Amino acid sequence: MPTFYLDDEPIEFEEGETIIKAALRHGKDVPRYCYHPALTVVAQCRMCLVDVTDMGNGRPAPKLFTSCSTPAMPGMKVSLQTDKVKEGQNIISELTLVNHPLDCPICDQSGECDLQDYAFQYGTGHSEMTHEKRTYGWRDVGTYIMLERNRCIHCSRCERYSKEVEGAHDFGVFLRSHETTFDTFEDHRITHKFQGNLVDLCPVGAITEREFRFKKRAWKLTRTPSVCASCATGCNITVDHESNRVERLKPRENQAVNRWWMCDDGRIGYRQLNDREHRALEPQARVKGELIPANWETIQLAVITRLEEISARGDQVVGLADTTATNEELFLFKKMLVDCFGAKTYSPAHPQQAAPTGHFLNDLISPDKTPNSAGAKALGLGMDLKNDGVRKALEKSPKVVFVLGNPWSENSQLLALAAKADFVCHIATFSSPWVQITDVVLPGATFAEKAGTYTNKHGRVQRIFPAVNPPEDCRDQTRILLDLMRGLGISTEFNTPVQVLNGLGSQEAAFKGLTWDTVGTSGQPLAGIKA
Amino acid sequence: MLQETPILTKNIRSPGYDGSLEAYQKAGGHKALEKALKSMTPETVIEAVKESGLRGRGGAGFPTGMKWGFMPKNTGRPSYLVCNADEAEPGTFKDHFLINRDPHLFLEGLIIGSYAIGCHHAYVYIRGRSQAPAARLQTAIDNLYKAKLLGKAILGTGFDLDITIHRGAGAYICGEETALLESLEGKRGQPRVKPPFPATHGFNACPTSVNNVESLANVPIILNMGPDAFKKLGSTNNSGTRLVGISGHIKNPGIYEVEMGANLKSIIYDLGGGMRDGKQIKVVIPGGTSSNPLKPEEIDIAYDFDAVAKAGSMLGTCSLIVLDEDTDIVDLAYRTIVFFNHESCGQCTPCREGTFWLKNLVRDFHDNLGDQGKIDRIRRVAATMFGTSLCALGDAAAGPMKAFVEKYPEEFRKHFI
Ligand SMILES: Cc1cc2nc3c(=O)[nH]c(=O)nc-3n(C[C@H](O)[C@H](O)[C@H](O)COP(=O)(O)O)c2cc1C
Ligand code: SF4
Ligand code: SF4
Ligand code: SF4
Ligand code: FES
Numbered sequence: 025m026p027t028f029y030l031d032d033e034p035i036e037f038e039e040g041e042t043i044i045k046a047a048l049r050h051g052k053d054v055p056r057y058c059y060h061p062a063l064t065v066v067a068q069c070r071m072c073l074v075d076v077t078d079m080g081n082g083r084p085a086p087k088l089f090t091s092c093s094t095p096a097m098p099g100m101k102v103s104l105q106t107d108k109v110k111e112g113q114n115i116i117s118e119l120t121l122v123n124h125p126l127d128c129p130i131c132d133q134s135g136e137c138d139l140q141d142y143a144f145q146y147g148t149g150h151s152e153m154t155h156e157k158r159t160y161g162w163r164d165v166g167t168y169i170m171l172e173r174n175r176c177i178h179c180s181r182c183e184r185y186s187k188e189v190e191g192a193h194d195f196g197v198f199l200r201s202h203e204t205t206f207d208t209f210e211d212h213r214i215t216h217k218f219q220g221n222l223v224d225l226c227p228v229g230a231i232t233e234r235e236f237r238f239k240k241r242a243w244k245l246t247r248t249p250s251v252c253a254s255c256a257t258g259c260n261i262t263v264d265h266e267s268n269r270v271e272r273l274k275p276r277e278n279q280a281v282n283r284w285w286m287c288d289d290g291r292i293g294y295r296q297l298n299d300r301e302h303r304a305l306e307p308q309a310r311v312k313g314e315l316i317p318a319n320w321e322t323i324q325l326a327v328i329t330r331l332e333e334i335s336a337r338g339d340q341v342v343g344l345a346d347t348t349a350t351n352e353e354l355f356l357f358k359k360m361l362v363d364c365f366g367a368k369t370y371s372p373a374h375p376q377q378a379a380p381t382g383h384f385l386n387d388l389i390s391p392d393k394t395p396n397s398a399g400a401k402a403l404g405l406g407m408d409l410k411n412d413g414v415r416k417a418l419e420k421s422p423k424v425v426f427v428l429g430n431p432w433s434e435n436s437q438l439l440a441l442a443a444k445a446d447f448v449c450h451i452a453t454f455s456s457p458w459v460q461i462t463d464v465v466l467p468g469a470t471f472a473e474k475a476g477t478y479t480n481k482h483g484r485v486q487r488i489f490p491a492v493n494p495p496e497d498c499r500d501q502t503r504i505l506l507d508l509m510r511g512l513g514i515s516t517e518f519n520t521p522v523q524v525l526n527g528l529g530s531q532e533a534a535f536k537g538l539t540w541d542t543v544g545t546s547g548q549p550l551a552g553i554k555a
Numbered sequence: 556m557l558q559e560t561p562i563l564t565k566n567i568r569s570p571g572y573d574g575s576l577e578a579y580q581k582a583g584g585h586k587a588l589e590k591a592l593k594s595m596t597p598e599t600v601i602e603a604v605k606e607s608g609l610r611g612r613g614g615a616g617f618p619t620g621m622k623w624g625f626m627p628k629n630t631g632r633p634s635y636l637v638c639n640a641d642e643a644e645p646g647t648f649k650d651h652f653l654i655n656r657d658p659h660l661f662l663e664g665l666i667i668g669s670y671a672i673g674c675h676h677a678y679v680y681i682r683g684r685s686q687a688p689a690a691r692l693q694t695a696i697d698n699l700y701k702a703k704l705l706g707k708a709i710l711g712t713g714f715d716l717d718i719t720i721h722r723g724a725g726a727y728i729c730g731e732e733t734a735l736l737e738s739l740e741g742k743r744g745q746p747r748v749k750p751p752f753p754a755t756h757g758f759n760a761c762p763t764s765v766n767n768v769e770s771l772a773n774v775p776i777i778l779n780m781g782p783d784a785f786k787k788l789g790s791t792n793n794s795g796t797r798l799v800g801i802s803g804h805i806k807n808p809g810i811y812e813v814e815m816g817a818n819l820k821s822i823i824y825d826l827g828g829g830m831r832d833g834k835q836i837k838v839v840i841p842g843g844t845s846s847n848p849l850k851p852e853e854i855d856i857a858y859d860f861d862a863v864a865k866a867g868s869m870l871g872t873c874s875l876i877v878l879d880e881d882t883d884i885v886d887l888a889y890r891t892i893v894f895f896n897h898e899s900c901g902q903c904t905p906c907r908e909g910t911f912w913l914k915n916l917v918r919d920f921h922d923n924l925g926d927q928g929k930i931d932r933i934r935r936v937a938a939t940m941f942g943t944s945l946c947a948l949g950d951a952a953a954g955p956m957k958a959f960v961e962k963y964p965e966e967f968r969k970h971f972i
Contacts, residue, residue, distance in 0.1 A: 067748040068902045070943050087942040093748045115905070115939035122908035152932055155915040178907065197743060197901075200726070202911035204901030 028080070028100035035096070043091035043102055044072055054104065055113060055142045057120075057227045058179040059092035062284055063188055067093035069179050070116050071142065075109040077101045088112045110146075117147035123157045123202060124228075125174045132236060133229030135243030139177060158202055165207070166194075166214030168288045169222055169231050173205050176230040182206055182222050189285075190218050190385060206230075218385045220291045224275065224284070233272070235292065240271045248491035249276060249545060251478055252290040253348060253471040256376070256392035258480030259286040260546070263297075263472045263491035270297040270472055270492060278546050281484065287389050296454075297472045297492070304452040304459075304467040306497040315465065320499070327464055328511040330447055336365065336423040343369035344414065344442070345405065346429030347394040348453075349501065350476030351485065352524035354396070354403050355532065356505040357428050364512045365424075370414040371400040372431050373407040376481060390481055395471070399479035402534035402550055411438065418442055424449070428501070429468075430456040451504055468501040469494040476502070476521040477543060483553035485535075485543050557813065557821040560788070562796045563772050564812045567656040574691075576698040579659035585704065587775035591667045592712045595778075600671040604774060606782035608794035612649075613639055613730075613767030614843070614871045615947075616860045619774075625754040626672050626762045635763040636674040637739065638665050638771055640681040640688075641723060641730035644843035645894060646874035649798035650768035652810050654681075654688040657772075658695035662718070664771030666709070667778065669716050672764055677718045680735050683725045692720055727898035731946050732765035734900065745900040746946035769798055790816025793859035797873045801827045804834065804879040816859040823854070823877055834879035838963075842871025844891050845951030847958040867958070884966035888959040889914075889921045895952035906949035909940035913956050920970040930967050933960050 025036040030047055037046035042065070044054050057069035067090045076085035080097030088109060091102070103109060121143060128134040160173035183195040183206055194214045198205050208214060223233045247262040252273060259282035261273045273294045275286040307323045308315040318326070343361040345354055354371070361367040374392035381387055397407075406413040414432070418425075418441035425445045432438045433456035442448060443461040450462035453470055471478075473494040477485045494500070502521045509516055518524045525543070528535040536551040561568045566582045579585070591600050605620030626634055638661070642650040653661055669677045681689050696718050699705040707715050721739055723729045729744040736758050738744035757763020773795055777785045786794045793815035799822060802808045806828030813822060819841065823829065830836060836851040841858070846869040856862045863870040878887065896910035916933050919925050937957035940949050960967055 065748060066902070067945060068904070070904050070945070073943065093750075095750070111939075112943055115943060119904050119908040119912075119939070122912050152928075153912060155912070158911070178901070178904070180902070200901045201896055201899040202901065202907050204907060 026096070026098040028096045028098065028102060030102050031105050037096040041096055043074060043089075043094050043096050043100075046096050047091065052104075054091055055138075055146055056092060057138060057142075057177055058181065060181055060184075060225060063181060063184040065093050066180055066184070069120070069177065071113070071120070073109055073112040073116065075103045075106040075112075077103055077106070113142075113146035114148050117143050118151065118153075120177050121147070121151060122153050123174075124177065125157065125159070127175070130238070131175065131229040132232045132238065133175075133226075133242070135241055137229060138227035160205060163207065164213070166219045168219035168234060168291075169214065170234060170237065171207065172230050172232065173207065174230075175228050176206055177228050178204055178206065179227055180206065181225040181227070182231060185222060185225050189221075190216065191383065192216055195222075217287045217289060217389065218285065220288045221275070221285045233291075235294075236272050240266060245271055246491070247274070248472075248489050250472065250488045250491065251395065251480075251486045252286060252293060253395040253478070253488075254290045254293040254393060256374070256390040256395060256397055256481040257282065257388050258395055258478055258484065258486050258547075259290055259388060260486065261286060261290070263294075265472075265491050268492045270294045280546060281480065281482075281486075282388060283384070285385060285388065287385070289389070297470050299454075300495065302454050303495065304455055304465050304498070305495050306467060308465040310463045315459065315462075320497070323464055323466070324507060324511055327449055327508065330463075331424065331512065334423050334446055336446075338366050339417070339420050340422050341365040341367035341424045341426070342414075342417045342422045342442075343367060343426045344428070344431045345369055345371050345400065346431035347371055347374065347392075347397040347400045348429050348471075349396060349400075350471075350474075350488070350521065351396065351399040351403065351479055351528065351535070352476045352521040353428065353501045353505060354400055354405060355524060355528055356502060356509070356518075357426070358403060358405060360505060360509050360512070360514070361426065363514050364509070368406060368417065370406040370417060370431075371397075372411070372414075373397065373409045375409065392481065395478040395480070398481055398483055398550075399477075399485075402479055402483070403532060411435070414438060415441070421445075423447065427451065427458055427462065430454065430458060433457050451501055453498075466504050467495075467498040468504060469498055473498070474500040474502070474521065477525055479550060480547075483550040484547045485538055485550060486547035487540070487543055487545075557817055557825040559812050559826065560796050560814045561812050562776055562788070563653070563660065563769070563798060564657075564810070566660070572657075574655070574657045574659070574695075576659060576695070576702060579657065583779075584659055584775075585663055587778035588663050588666055588704070589710060590778055591670055592710050592714055597671045597673060600667060600778070603782050604671070604777060607773075607777040607785040608782075608792065609770065609773050609777060609785070610793065610860060611767055612769035612773070612797070612872070613765075614644070614845070614869075616870065619766060619770050622754070622764055622766070623668070623672050625752075626764060627755055628673070630762060632761040633676065634672050634674045635758040635761055636665065636669045636672055636677045637732075637735065637758060637763060637765045638677065638679040638768060639730060639732065639735060639765050640679050640692075640768050641735065642685075642768070642872075643682055643727040643730050643898075644845060644872050644874060645891075646800065646802055646840065646843045646876045647872040648800045648802075649810055649873065651685060651688045652798065652800075653768055653772055654692055658692055659699075660775065661768045661772035662695060662699065664774035665718065666704070666716055667774050668764070668766060668771055670714055672762075675715050675717065677716060678739060678758070679718060679720045680729070680739055681720060681722055683722045689720060689722055696720070726900070727894075728900045728946075728948060731948065734946070735765060736763065745902045746948075748945070789814045790857055790859050790862075792861060797858075799826075799858070799873045799875055801875045801877065803875075803877040804831050804882075805829070805877050806831055813858070816857040816862070819854045819856050819858040819863075819875075822858055823875065827875070827877065830877070830879050834881065836877060837880045837882050838878050838884065838887070840874075840876040840878075840955075842869045843874040844876070844894060844955065845869065845947075846871045847954050848962060850962055884959055884963040885917065885920045885970050888956060889917045891955055892917050892952065895948065899948060899952070903945035903949065905940040905944040906946075906952065909936055909944075909949065910952050912936055913940075913952070917956065920967050923970050924972050925967055925970045926972055930960050930964060933957070
C-alpha cells in the first residue's frame, strides 16, 4: 500500500483515497463539518485544512489544502501542526462564528456540538465581529424535527442526506451569499421516518429533535451501547440516560447493520422505556380472583408449591414466549420447560421482510416489530405464522401455562384456551390482556435495564447492556428464570446473562463459537450465517 | 505615441463592416476553418495553438493549447467545448463587444476548437441579462446552419457540430467555469470541488473545455497568420493582442486593441486620451474589479500577465478602470465589496462570512464610523480569506480590500469617527 506522512507518521492509503479518509481510518482527528463518509465531498466548510509541505514531488503546496478533497499521494508530507495550518483553522473557526448566534445556553446541541468543540480547540477564543448578525426564525420543518437556521453553519449535510441517502430531496439551498439558507421547500413538511438522522448529521444545533428539545443538557447524559428493540433489524444504538431516565436513543455506527442510521420509530422507543403506567411494577398473585401485590420470596415459594401440587408433565405444560425476550432468556425458558417438565415452548412467528428494495433506509424498517424472532427460531422454539402448533398445544387443555413477555396477547382465542389451565404463570414487563387470566405476575426488565443478546433478522447476534436500573420490584428475567429453575430443583452453573451466552455455544448448535467477547461491540453472525 | 494593433478588431475597424456572415466571408473569414478541417488533424490544430503561446483571455491566463491537450481522448463519452460569454466582471465589456460587432470570428474559433477536441455539441453560455448579444448570436448561428457551416458534414468533411446558446440567470459566479457547468446542467450555479477538473469531468461528467470568447476569437487568427507570426505579437510569454476595455474618468473610454506588453500608462494617455478635465489619476484597476488597485506611480509597466502580476495585481480581463483624484477610495472599496458580497455563492465559509464581514467593516468607514482597529481588521479578515476559499471569488473579494487599506490608509483615516 502507498504511504503518506501525517506529521511524520506514516499513513497507508488506498489509491485515490483522500487525506482525511485515510487519516480518520488511522484514528487521527481532523476537524471537519461538511465531510461525512456517507455523503459526497463538497469541501465547503474549509475546516479540514492541512499544510502539505511536500506534495509527493518534493514541492510544497501553494496554499493550504482541504484534506477532504485532496487525494493522498505516495510520499506526500501533510501537517496539522504547522503555524500556517493552525492559523488557517483559527481563521475558519472565527469566520464560521461570524453569523452564529452562540446561544449555547439554550441550544440542545451544546455539549456535543462540533462548532463548540472546534471553536474551543482551534479558535482564538475571542471575536472582533461587532456588527449585527443576519437572523432567521425557528421553522417547523418536519414531524420529528425543528430547524433553527441562525445556528446553521452551511455544511450542506442535510441537503446531501436528503438527496443522496434518504432520496426525498426535502432540503434545498436558498438565496446566496451570507443569506444562504438551508431549508425545506415551501408548503413541504417532512413526514418520512428518517428525520432523526438529520439531527445527528447536523454538526450544530440547527436541526433539533422535537422529542429532546429543551429537555436535557447533552453533556449530562451517559451513553450505554445497546441495540434497538423496536424491530427485527437491530440497529445499533446508544441508550442516553440521566438520573435513571432514558432521554433518547441514538444510532451507533455499525457498517454491517445500520451504517450510521436508525429510523424515527426506533428513536421514539425511548418513551416506552420510561413508561410506568403500563408497566408491571410489582410481583402479584391472584387471591380470590383478584391480583394482589406480594413480595418476591413469598411469590416464588407459592409458585413452586403450586407447581408441585399440580405436578403436571409433558403436554400438560406449555411454555409461551414472545420474541422481545433475549437469546439467553429464551434459552433458559426453553430449558426450564424441557428439564423440569419435559414440555414444549412456542413463540409467535412474525412476517419477515420481502426482498430488499435497495433503498437502504427503507429496508431498515422490518415488518416484524420484535427484536429477537431470529433468536427464537435459532433456539428451535415452535413457531409458525398460522399458530397451528400453539393452538393444538393449548387445545390439549394443559394444566400449567408459562408465559414469558406478552405473546399472542391480542389473540383472544388463544388466550381463552390458556385461561382454562389450572395455573398461569406470567413473567411480564408490560401489562397486557394476559393480566386478566394469569395467576401470578413476575415483573421483568426492559432491554435498557438488563444485559443479553438479540439475534437480528440477518442472524446477527448483538449485545445489550443495562443502562438504567429497573423499577424497585422488577427483576432481570434471567434472574427470575434461574431462581425458578433452582426452586424446581434444577442445578445450573449460570448466574448472569453473560454466563448463559457463553454456555449457549456448547448446548445450541446455532450458537456454536459465540461468546460474549466474540460478539463484541458490533455483533457476530450465528454459526453458519455469512457476515 | 502608442497605436492600436487591430488584429481581432480588423474587421470591426473597417468602415461599413456589419458583422454579417457575408461581410465576414468577404473579409476573408472561414479560411482558417477550411484549413483546419481540410488540411489539419485535431492534433495539429492543438499543436498550432500550443505553439502560438495563446493564453486564456477569461482572466486566469492559462495556455489554451495546453488546456485542449489535457482533454482525454477516446473515453467513450462525448467531449464538450463550452464558450464562456458570461462576462460579468465589473468593468469588462470586451466579449460582448466581439459578439455584437463580429460574432463570426469567435464562432469560427469555436468550430475549430470543437474540431480540435472532438466536440460535436458546443455551448455558448451567456449572461441572462444580455438579451441583445444573445439575439445577435442566435442569428449568426442560424446563418451558419443555413450556410452548412454548422450541423452535419461541415464544409463537406465528416465533421458534425451543433451549437446551443444557454442563457444564464444573472449570477457573476456562473462565469467561474465549474459554476458555469453546474448552471448549464440546470443546477444551482456554484463552483465544484476540484479535482476532478473539467478536462476529465466537466459538463455532464464528460471531458470539457471552457474557453473565453476572446480566447476563441484568436484561434482563426493563429491558423491564418501561423503560430510563429502570432508569437511575434506581444511580449515574451504573452503573445498576441488584447482587447482593453477602458472605463472611468477617462476622456475616451472604449475598447482598444493593443499588443500584450504595451505600456500601461501609454494605453491610458495615448489611447484613452488621459483624464477628463486634466485631473490627476488616483487609482487604476488594471484587470476588472477582482484585480488589486494600482497607484499612479505604479502604472509605468508593461501591460501583460507577468508584469502586472509582478506589480502586485492581475491582468485579468484587461478591463482598465481609471479613476481620478476626486474619487473617494472608501466609496470605491465599499461599492466593490458590496458587489462581491452580493455575488458570493455562499457555499464556502471564508467567502460567505468574510465578504459579509468586510462589507460591514467598509460600510463603517462609508458612514464615517471608522477607526484604526477597523482598518487592521479589514486587513486581517481579507488576508485570512485569501487562499482558504473554495473558488477564486473569495480571493478576488479579499485581495482588493486588503490592497485598498494598505495603499490608501489616509483615505480611510478621513472617515474615522
Ligand atoms: C468568479 C469568477 C468569475 C469568472 N467570470 C468569467 C467570465 O465572466 N468570463 C470568462 O471568460 N471567464 C470567467 N472566469 C474565468 C473562468 O473560470 C475560466 O477560467 C475561463 O472561462 C477560462 O477561459 P480561458 O482559458 O479562455 O480564459 C471567472 C472566474 C471566476 C473565479
Ligand atoms: S450550535 Fe453549537 S455553538 Fe451554536 S449555539 Fe448550539 S451549541 Fe452553541
Ligand atoms: S442545517 Fe445543519 S446540516 Fe444543514 S447545512 Fe445547516 S449546519 Fe449543515
Ligand atoms: S469562494 Fe465564494 S463564490 Fe467561490 S465557492 Fe466560496 S462562497 Fe462560492
Ligand atoms: S470537511 Fe473539508 S471542507 Fe468541510
